[in-house]
Amino acid sequence: MEKVPKAKRLDEYKEGEPVRDVFVVKIKKGISDYSKGYYFALILTDASAKSIDYRYWGGPDEARVKSIYDSIKNDSVVHITGQVSSYQGKMQITSNEQDRVQVLERGQYNEEDFIKKTKKDLERMKAQFNEYIGKVRDEKIRLLLEKIFHGSIGEAFWRQPAAISIHHNWIHGLLEHTLEILRYCELSKELYPGLNEDILIAGAMLHDIGKIEEMEMTTRIKGTNKGQFLGHILLGSIMVSEIMKEIGMDSETQNKILHMIVSHHGKIEQGSMKEPMFPEAIALYYADESSTKLNEIFNFIESNKGDTEDEFMPKWPRNLPTNIFLRNQDED
């Protein structure tokens, strides 16, 4: 079966252009009547992570418009013709009865058109990750890591993004992020040999493991209900704790590794249930911050520098912590 190719990323479209492209449906906004018949509205997105309003202006045959609307589900991939207009101060895409609105089946489109993918090599990342497991000298800790990462949890982990937006929000992003943290932790161990390497590696590898239950990928990255209600810290702790009991890990090692998970957000006011109580937990917290915040600012500059001729993105109205300088010197 031939796949419908993506024509352009959403952030490349300009007002007035014709559209003949595939998108994913983020939100269905309902069906209504208007002066000439019935219309429905959607919000569309793609791998660029931008969103756009969509309106289908149908004719007076309510059943026909409704059947198209009902064929579309949240997260459906749709093949659309229409055009870009600039209604309501924002760009939108509109179609009418002559245009095509067709839901594609899995296999009729390229998944990467809708969710970004890491630029790193997956197999190389997995090999590096497994090398770190190999460094663990405590047998029970190594067994714990092998049970988790060499089974079905590992399969989910290799593929998972690290976030819905903000940082490492792409396929294999969680692995990429975890490897960066392992690198920072490795350096910390070199500078502070008093750190226990086994605890450090285990904590780094497992701190975000709950994210495989906190988010899911359909045709886009979405939070799960479970994740909304419970968060990845709790979900990960439950997951890891179960396997710890299975392999009969001693209580103190359990406590310390679970504390690494529980305290990795660092500060109570950032939603951390506990603050780091020993050196390995502190090393992990700053390693996580370093990876997260650097990834975030590069993503921010990348996706915003085209939007303005100004050199700074002002703090307001986006409620940033500060103005951000958008010109990355090394590109000049």
Next chain:
Amino acid sequence: MEKVPKAKRLDEYKEGEPVRDVFVVKIKKGISDYSKGYYFALILTDASAKSIDYRYWGGPDEARVKSIYDSIKNDSVVHITGQVSSYQGKMQITSNEQDRVQVLERGQYNEEDFIKKTKKDLERMKAQFNEYIGKVRDEKIRLLLEKIFHGSIGEAFWRQPAAISIHHNWIHGLLEHTLEILRYCELSKELYPGLNEDILIAGAMLHDIGKIEEMEMTTRIKGTNKGQFLGHILLGSIMVSEIMKEIGMDSETQNKILHMIVSHHGKIEQGSMKEPMFPEAIALYYADESSTKLNEIFNFIESNKGDTEDEFMPKWPRNLPTNIFLRNQDED
């Protein structure tokens, strides 16, 4: 074997009085030499929750003093003779070589002399608690509660205090506190019938269940290492989650009950990992606050009103949220 009776509560002793009484050892502070030989220091406590410094002034025979010191462990119950003096701005108890310092075995003292006990009737409280279980209409939720409270977890739960100090810090205190919360939740259900009673009862009963692993009672109430590292919210969630899986509870009910546990501290800045996301979680949060804060202020007034002729306990230097009025009108 005859038990050594408690003579007086620590908060009843006055400077200059002779001492012939039993206490529990909270902290061992080490052994040192002084001008006339060797001495050691302890911190003692009892069910009054007050602490007092203790010094044993031994003679020049180091081995003899050391053997007494080594016979004492943290949490030992000791039978002491000596006297109360007011060294260093605080009262202390001192003994010398003529005095008795003897470690008692379990069975030689009354446990209630060292940890307070609820003033409520235990069997009546358990009956009330079980009545609430009986009200639950969802079979899986009722099964969950029965599995937890009618087995070994229940045994620990009936006996556990709700805190080390501050509120309901006595034997059966956790049960007493949980029943108060159930009463507030029951009233909320009456005022807001939209609340789901099953979720509300389950959340109220389970919200603090992790405290049975967070604290332990030897001869006093103490935090466990596990509790320090992980906290009762995480410990309770792991405990409950395991049994949920065992009985095959549906995912949404699991999520909602676990969310009740996870969000019951209410606000992120109070160390809550999640804030309440639905009405039952909000009802539980305020029920918990009501029970906790009322118990706390009555305890505070009770244990402080004798210390001053002033009508107010000032905010400083105790860092209270506000000055507290110590005269309870209904006693007049």
Next chain:
Amino acid sequence: MEKVPKAKRLDEYKEGEPVRDVFVVKIKKGISDYSKGYYFALILTDASAKSIDYRYWGGPDEARVKSIYDSIKNDSVVHITGQVSSYQGKMQITSNEQDRVQVLERGQYNEEDFIKKTKKDLERMKAQFNEYIGKVRDEKIRLLLEKIFHGSIGEAFWRQPAAISIHHNWIHGLLEHTLEILRYCELSKELYPGLNEDILIAGAMLHDIGKIEEMEMTTRIKGTNKGQFLGHILLGSIMVSEIMKEIGMDSETQNKILHMIVSHHGKIEQGSMKEPMFPEAIALYYADESSTKLNEIFNFIESNKGDTEDEFMPKWPRNLPTNIFLRNQDED
């Protein structure tokens, strides 16, 4: 005189529909010229608490358009014909010279079309309230409550809403809210018999009494200038203090009841001038929070669940304390 009936609530209108209905004028936005003559703009509302922009597109006769505009006052009830369009990303209602725009007199419309009303029975609520007054054993305190609630202040109090929006924002809402608080306080007294019931009842009844001066109802609930400048805590305290002096209440009782009013917002950072200093004030604070926050979340879910197919209302951009789960399980 026949009353003009309300056709639909504002939140039931959809784009493209014709309008022939009554609304209340929230804000007059001025008159201007445009290519074909003169137009004016209003913001309309009704008991649904939703707002909508309105534009009257008049012809070149400036005097005629101006005379219509001048006939309309803030809070006027207007009878309008026109249609719903979706200009500027939001729905609006537009009329033109052929349409009707007519200000109705009091008596020509039903007041309940513009301000919601409690679903509880007023006479039953008053009876319950008076029963609580009857429970007060201190004669001066009972006299104070009778003077306040059985005179003109009482008349205003029975009718007043508890807030402009957020919670109990309907006719008799303040009474309904106060009764809920009395119920929570009554339970607290049962659980903590050390609470002084007279102080508790008086504080609960009077804590929000200043709201009868803080808000007014015309055809909608509005803050008064007095309320903006001084707040209901100050206004209530002045009101109550005056009657206390009149009946010669002793100073300590005055202080304690007024402190209940002054401290009922609980925390300094929530605008409380004093934090609760004795148990009755603490009981009142949490009773108030329980009633307010439960009412608020049920209102929130009720008025938002229709707006989205999502199960959660996200924290942003509304600046909620957390994501809110919109599906109320008991309705399933």
Next chain:
Amino acid sequence: MEKVPKAKRLDEYKEGEPVRDVFVVKIKKGISDYSKGYYFALILTDASAKSIDYRYWGGPDEARVKSIYDSIKNDSVVHITGQVSSYQGKMQITSNEQDRVQVLERGQYNEEDFIKKTKKDLERMKAQFNEYIGKVRDEKIRLLLEKIFHGSIGEAFWRQPAAISIHHNWIHGLLEHTLEILRYCELSKELYPGLNEDILIAGAMLHDIGKIEEMEMTTRIKGTNKGQFLGHILLGSIMVSEIMKEIGMDSETQNKILHMIVSHHGKIEQGSMKEPMFPEAIALYYADESSTKLNEIFNFIESNKGDTEDEFMPKWPRNLPTNIFLRNQDED
């Protein structure tokens, strides 16, 4: 009757010195037995605002020691002989049975030995204050000020200190502080002529009027129960509101002047019930801050620079907002 003169200020006494002096009793700390009989403890103070522990070591005649103790009340002025020792890391005064401990009657001591007094001329301050009243052009506002300041409230106001400690904590201190504020407000009016001078003067004069009920002077400055429970903002507002009604002031002027009182602490997190909503309230807030904070730092330097050879008073352990430089350049 001859007055017993004060020998030295408490902050001038040194360890080891004999004592033959008068002090005021701040707190009675109770009577107890000790090895040789009965003793009692007090906390003494004087106009230096320092406090010192006092112990009377009596003999075995309990009735005799008790009768001395009972003759002493809180705030009694006592004539004492004894000596300064350095027990418990702090200086204390001790007496024994040979020493004198005698309660003095009003008239037997100089009041200024126990409460500081302004260094400014009272009559000149009153004249200046009345000149500002004379500047008020609105008749109702001037009448309000005359009713308040030329009657019994005025009498109390002229004499009152502005605080227990921190700033202007001396007899006539409230008048002195208010005059400084009037000067800053006068300058603000000159720089910003849009300010309404009548509202500004009235607000400045009345903003702290509640302090005459919030504190009382016996032989020292003390908070009243009323003040603890209600605070000077509420007490002042009630006081002023009553007289406003009496003279039939129009509602808007009432609102604006009362808002000046209510908002003068400026920020919610500083316990302000409302934040300043118009220019006059802003001018008053900063005038108050300027007078308070300058007085406070000069007092702080004055009473601390003798305590250390260091040039800075460190932030910790006193929890100052910052380190304070103690060397005042103009004295060099």
Next chain:
Amino acid sequence: MEKVPKAKRLDEYKEGEPVRDVFVVKIKKGISDYSKGYYFALILTDASAKSIDYRYWGGPDEARVKSIYDSIKNDSVVHITGQVSSYQGKMQITSNEQDRVQVLERGQYNEEDFIKKTKKDLERMKAQFNEYIGKVRDEKIRLLLEKIFHGSIGEAFWRQPAAISIHHNWIHGLLEHTLEILRYCELSKELYPGLNEDILIAGAMLHDIGKIEEMEMTTRIKGTNKGQFLGHILLGSIMVSEIMKEIGMDSETQNKILHMIVSHHGKIEQGSMKEPMFPEAIALYYADESSTKLNEIFNFIESNKGDTEDEFMPKWPRNLPTNIFLRNQDED
């Protein structure tokens, strides 16, 4: 060369009016195609400090539209014909190919049409400022001030605004603001003679001197990159420090004057690097706040009171610290 006069201030335009006027270009928003050809968008502003969207709807000749667009730079002054419409919920100005869009050279327009100017007399302000310099008795401090204000730094200082918006945001605004501060400081010295007048004057004059590098005026007031990265406190300190070294000022005087600059934002949480450590720094902080906050509220009322019939500007959605009362009593 004849200057093109300004027709109206932007805040005076109404929907539907024709435009034949000069504006300054704040932001260039790019060029695009549309159904009939090419268009470009700008944001225009003028001395009223309001902004408006502008669209030029060109024809199919891309080169022609692009050459007009490229002739316009950020901060260009443009002479435009067109009309006001109300697209997208906001007013905008539109032109088409028949209309004029012409960039004016310096000299073809009046600068004051684009940046506001003080209402005070410049020469009188400079004279007052120099009188304060004359009051300084310490020769080195006076020399420092003369070197700074009577050279090229002074030239820039006389002309500089104090802010981009908010307060004293007009030509000579920084001088006007600094003089107000000097007045408040002078009064503080009168009330608190312990203040060192030389340090106070020097600190007041120099505290904002870094603003001459933090903002620049082209045809509007703009932040510089240097200012964004470093802030006026650092820039001013570097500037002043250099001249201090040049004239060989003693170290303690350097430290105290530089501390006045460094601490003048008062509180750490307001971005102050140090909090005021001695009385002169405290006096300066409150003098600065008084001038800033009074200017700000009068500006706020002035520019907002015409926008609404309401008496209060609500706190939300503008995130004000409180609701602001918009009716200035003295104008009545």
Next chain:
Amino acid sequence: MEKVPKAKRLDEYKEGEPVRDVFVVKIKKGISDYSKGYYFALILTDASAKSIDYRYWGGPDEARVKSIYDSIKNDSVVHITGQVSSYQGKMQITSNEQDRVQVLERGQYNEEDFIKKTKKDLERMKAQFNEYIGKVRDEKIRLLLEKIFHGSIGEAFWRQPAAISIHHNWIHGLLEHTLEILRYCELSKELYPGLNEDILIAGAMLHDIGKIEEMEMTTRIKGTNKGQFLGHILLGSIMVSEIMKEIGMDSETQNKILHMIVSHHGKIEQGSMKEPMFPEAIALYYADESSTKLNEIFNFIESNKGDTEDEFMPKWPRNLPTNIFLRNQDED
């Protein structure tokens, strides 16, 4: 001249031991009379960073005691005989007239007995540091670093500690800390190649350069007045800015490097004047946090684990961010 050797570190002394040792004088606490004559008090310290009270109990010859006291200055090294007692709840050292109290001259004692020294090799650290300078490709930036580190600033920098207490508070500690930061930054560059290495190295090397003026070492590490008033961020910026001008560095590079210094405390509420605005500044902030916080917790555990048998150091009363686990697993 023979040096007086240090006998023991202050943290090794125990109550009752005789003392014959050298200490540094931290604070002189004054001279007073007592029952048998005159005494004076000091606070002593040494390289262990512990402090101890000292009392010299002299005889009735005031002149003799005073001449000893006057011979001692702040920071004097004194050779003392006496003994350790446990007065006032804390250990203290006391001497009497028979004991020796002698001020030593520079050369009579070993400096390292009073200030700790790095455990790393100085020459190796300098070589590593210079290698990083060699990596800088931009000539102006490399010149800047050479001018700073290869001249007199460098000499001071190599020797300086990084803090008075808390982290790297020993000779060469600033160099050791800076090298750790360079390592973290180097790794960040490897993970995020978009980082500009020259800016990153320059910012890392210069961010704390102002500390050479903020602290001084006599016989202990002390803050300077300059440092108290201005802080190391301002002092460093002035220092670096001067040399940037000297070598004619372009404005943008100046701005970026100075911004690295100015923003390295990260968050406004931590006293940062600016928050990091570009990726290199973010990388530096987290590198600094990682080095600081790891060093701090290892120091904390090292100096506290001997003080208690407990496994946790509780949060209170030391106001730690959380309880700290004192048992470092790798030592087991």
